[in-house]
Amino acid sequence: MPEFFNVLPPTQALQVLLNRLAVGAHGRAPLVSEPVPTADALGRVTAEAIHSPEALPTFPRSTVDGFSLRAADTFGASEGLPAYFTVVGDVPMAQAASVSVGVGEAAIAYTGGMLAGNADAVVMVENTQRVDTTTIEIVRPVAPGENVVQVGEDIKIGEMVFPAGHLLRPQDLGGLTALGITRIQVARRPRVAILSLGDELVAPDAQPAPGQIRDINSYTVAALVQQAGGLPVLLGIVADDYSLQLAAARRGLELADILIFSAGSSVSVRDLTADIIRSLGEPGVLVHGLSLRPGKPAIVGLVDRKPVFGLPGNPVSAMVVFDLLVRPTLYHIRGCARPPAPATTTARLSRNIASAPGREDYVPVRLLAENGYQIAEPVFGKSNLIYTLIRADGLVQVPLDCGGLYAGAEVAVRLFW
């Protein structure tokens, strides 16, 4: 078939695209950024390096409840020769120390509270004995700095908190608020326009006439876009007509950062998609056809520096191609230096899976528990049925250079949470 003139393995196809997108020293696409409140920044990607405006903590903090004192005064203390300290006061939580310790003096310290003036260590309350109302006995020495978080020990002033391209996790939001950074610059969420192509498609709320089916892939793909941090823009269903599809695609490129054709399933319609991508602008189609099953008829293109994908109409294919090509592209244009690894689990194959060398295969599997092991059982059902994917818990990859996998093999199962 002439359309598959340069069938590539998925990883190479992705590289062809990312190479064309790369600019700058880090080889990343330029970021368009926006400010967001830190509290809303979970899963966003930093658009610039963030440096600490202050030291953390700003004062020496006790890590235990006990007594702050000068460590040197405890040296040599033992059960046989206890050291005695006069308790000269306390440093209440949330307050600057109003008391200082001299030789043989101690001040009550609370976990998270400040040390008394001149104190350089804290003795845990469990390691002390009250002798009388103002005197304690210590039978073990402490080292200078013991049970203390020093000024700047968490982070120093001017230290880099995050480089550009960092995907923000729950603890990262806590670390920013700890420094008083309540607003940060992050990569804008890429908008992904999704066009559903096909005379046979009707909207989900319509009743299909014989020969028609409801649009499936738009909604699956939109959810996958959301999971990868993008904003889906559903452009609806477009009939198999060159000029209608070209106009809709142009509108998609205006509105969005990435354009996805959720393709009609017949060969003639696939050809139409490639023609339209060529008509949209330069360089147009970069890859047409992948050494992948399902997913062979996928198209990868680029128009005006915006990635364009032609996803096969087959639901399993569309999901596999999205995962291998669109997802990493989304993280790339968000400037994310280390995209999260897709969710996987390991399991043992219940039966042999045949494949062909020179092609990556993805096989839907169901996960079962058996004798304490997790078993991956291939799901029967044609890959053009959406329920094949719904009855599956994940996909097993049969690598490119492999003729198949044997029953009992330990495999990684890609999950779609």
Add this chain to the structure above:
Amino acid sequence: MPEFFNVLPPTQALQVLLNRLAVGAHGRAPLVSEPVPTADALGRVTAEAIHSPEALPTFPRSTVDGFSLRAADTFGASEGLPAYFTVVGDVPMAQAASVSVGVGEAAIAYTGGMLAGNADAVVMVENTQRVDTTTIEIVRPVAPGENVVQVGEDIKIGEMVFPAGHLLRPQDLGGLTALGITRIQVARRPRVAILSLGDELVAPDAQPAPGQIRDINSYTVAALVQQAGGLPVLLGIVADDYSLQLAAARRGLELADILIFSAGSSVSVRDLTADIIRSLGEPGVLVHGLSLRPGKPAIVGLVDRKPVFGLPGNPVSAMVVFDLLVRPTLYHIRGCARPPAPATTTARLSRNIASAPGREDYVPVRLLAENGYQIAEPVFGKSNLIYTLIRADGLVQVPLDCGGLYAGAEVAVRLFW
């Protein structure tokens, strides 16, 4: 210390709570549900079983481009003895078949299109030869049903699409829209009230005076709540005062389905939290203290059928306890039958980790690549520093019954994407 009267392993502590929450045949908490558009239902949990209102597909569909015909007419066809068929028309995409085939007749079929009347199989176009404008030659027989998706083969009418308690993935949304189900009943997002306790805490936008620090854990915990499908309700900072905290906690229980005390760090404040949970209602404190490091001082409670957690003030502890107790509780009250496994990756330990039998340890690690392996390197830094967690890529568990882990051991690393 009297407060740790019933220190439990985290999994047992969770079970104590879930047993008290369980009702009904499936041992799940009662669901409060709400209708949502299917397109917005990613990551939501079905509140009731959904059955298919129709068969899918509703008509026999071709899976290839070719010719639909009666399979029996191809039996015996071979290179030496081809079968000849008269092409009597086509069935255009999106249309009901207006043509039927008789003996020795075929109709043009498109991928995804309907079969001609009386046809029961499709021959791929690649396996045919045009003889003249109305005649094709076939050299290989097809079986009845070959290259056809039968009515109801994807899903049958009345078949269960999802049971109650199903966490909706991208493909599930596609499967529902395929059936015209554009609105579904899902578990309401649980509201989780978060109280930050401590005289020393100030809001992130305030400048802390000496002895004060900004609130960290509220924001980390709020993000963890979001990741587990909950809605965080930040109730702000409350000073170390019994009646103030009790009033704030009562308000939290009114507003939310789960109440979290992000605890002040000193022992006296921890005691206050337990007292408040006891004052809130029955049964109050269920577990006080876990055989866990960090995270030992955690509290698990229940008031008016609403889970209540006292998280330690230490950021690493708070995150570990959330992950082991609050996250599974959130999925439980959402009615989720199979919560997604936490994100993990496997790596080799770079050095020994010491632990103590009878206690689960969690150690922050950084992931490095070395000779093609992923290496987990323990992060130095006190666990009461938020940046210990930020500099880490994940946490390694040292199991309860284990005295430690050796360098080179393969370990699962819990990631926090």
